[in-house]
Amino acid sequence: MRLREMEEKESEYRIGGVSFGDLRESLVKLKLSSDEKAYKFTSQSLDILGHLNQTPKFLIHPPKEHLVEKYFHPDNMSLGEKMKIELAKVREEFKMSESDCGSARVQVAQLTTKIKYLSSVLHKKDKHSRKGLIAMVQRRKRLLKYLRRTDWDSYCFVLSNLGLRDHPDYKTKA
Numbered sequence: 001m002r003l004r005e006m007e008e009k010e011s012e013y014r015i016g017g018v019s020f021g022d023l024r025e026s027l028v029k030l031k032l033s034s035d036e037k038a039y040k041f042t043s044q045s046l047d048i049l050g051h052l053n054q055t056p057k058f059l060i061h062p063p064k065e066h067l068v069e070k071y072f073h074p075d076n077m078s079l080g081e082k083m084k085i086e087l088a089k090v091r092e093e094f095k096m097s098e099s100d101c102g103s104a105r106v107q108v109a110q111l112t113t114k115i116k117y118l119s120s121v122l123h124k125k126d127k128h129s130r131k132g133l134i135a136m137v138q139r140r141k142r143l144l145k146y147l148r149r150t151d152w153d154s155y156c157f158v159l160s161n162l163g164l165r166d167h168p169d170y171k172t173k174a
Helices: 002-012 020-053 065-071 079-094 104-121 127-150 152-162
Strands: none
Touching: 079 104, 079 152, 104 127, 104 152, 127 152
16 A cells, blocks of 8 residues: 555656656556567567578488489599598408408508509609608508518419519528
């Protein structure tokens, strides 16, 4: 009751010709209208975001096979991707067991593939790549020497399949 009495007294007061009650009502209306505007703005932004969060049409339908084949054709691949595919083929051909990916013969085959590629694209003035190429050749030479010493059959298999020549570096005593 006291609150009601206070409100009635306040409504009688006038500030600049406007009653206090009218001023309060107009402020409440302004607040409501600003809340409505904020609600409309957030609902519009949610609608926009809702369109952005939806799955695009091209992801809903399955891809067209001829376009997939065209896009993933080896002609459209980078040289690095082609090299990865080639190394995987070589690994499959030379591995001795199902889980073999690091035996000496696999390493020799992969190094030979990398050496052939690098020697075909190497420029005359590219000294750093040439140094890497020479290091790969030396590592392949060491691995072949190891294969010759430990597993003669694998050594012969690697030489015949990769087209390498046998140059044992034995020094003959005169």
